[in-house]
Amino acid sequence: MPADEPSAGEKSDIIRFGNKIDDRRQLKILVADDIEDNRTLIQLYLKHLPYRLDFARDGEEVIDSWRSRGPFDLILMDMHMPKVDGYQAVSKIREVERTEHLERTMIVALTASALKEDADRSVQAGCDRHLTKPITRESLQRAISDTVTEPTRAERGVGGPRPRVYIKRELEPLMANFIENRRSELDRLDQAVQAHDLSDIIRITHSIKGVAGTFGFARISELAQLVHDSAAEADMIKVRQSHANLREHWDRVEIVYS
Known part of the structure; x- marks a missing residue:
């Protein structure tokens, strides 16, 4: 559109409101x-x-x-x-x-x-x-x-004490492989979100939510489900927000063997 203001009698395609607002x-x-x-x-x-x-x-x-x-x-x-x-x-x-x-x-x-x-x-x-x-x-x-409007950390419910997941001792030999596989999936999820690849987002989060739930990581499973559902709705705003929540929770979680 032309940058100059229209002369008298001309119609402007550039409309500005709220001139009294800072x-x-x-x-x-x-x-x-x-x-x-x-x-x-x-x-x-x-x-x-x-x-x-x-x-x-x-x-x-x-x-x-x-x-x-x-x-x-x-x-x-x-x-x-x-x-x-x-x-x-x-x-x-x-x-x-x-x-x-x-x-x-x-x-x-x-x-x-x-x-x-x-x-x-x-x-x-x-x-x-x-x-x-x-x-x-x-x-x-x-x-x-x-x-x-992006939610604050407080609004997303993150920050504060690190979340803990209590895992039965007999699962300890499996945890190194579990953690490595989830890290790999989350890295691929990062790339899929960046590329707006909805099918990849849905596929990866389906895997994360299932395996995480099986191993007792209920909150990670829930957060992955939120990313999955947002991608199914083709809502990239919600995808990015829920993906950020999932990533932050994963990076902060502590495992305690019981």
Whole structure:
């Protein structure tokens, strides 16, 4: 989008709200949709909230705005736009972030399809969440809040004394192999989460939750189940949060033989 402010009588595609709110408290959001009515509706839904909005009409404008006007806290991305579609735009943004070591921009996919296959495709392209049209004020505001808000350590229930797992003495000869195998699985899970590989995430966490439960690591099994379920829902926000909880618990747990 042009960087200059429009002259009198011209319509601006760049809409900013919350001018009376301290900029340090505003979220900077880029909204990408080729249909003017959809952009206007989002503008209405987010009116009076502490968000500063930029608008783009196709994937090319998204990439240009992200490069020239960023960083953005969030991009609301229609996945079906002319010229460059949302899938291509997201993939390009993720590629640049990786090669230039840029901080990750959170992206919510907006599509008219509620099919799981389309949600999976959005996540595979690099989106963090999938929101089905027609969107409501409540669903949009909830998606924004959930996507840009990361839980604190206290909210995740971590920190404090190290968690202990009491294992029967007869299992001690098996523990070295158990620990090594789980470490290997968790390393592969790290890679799968980084790559947004939902099928690998589901497969690995299915294995972790089963074996961990068998050996008496109930909390690890529960946390792996949460990652598994989040991946099954194609919700990468929940995947990353639950994966972080699983990783942190594993790194802190102590084994006590009884």
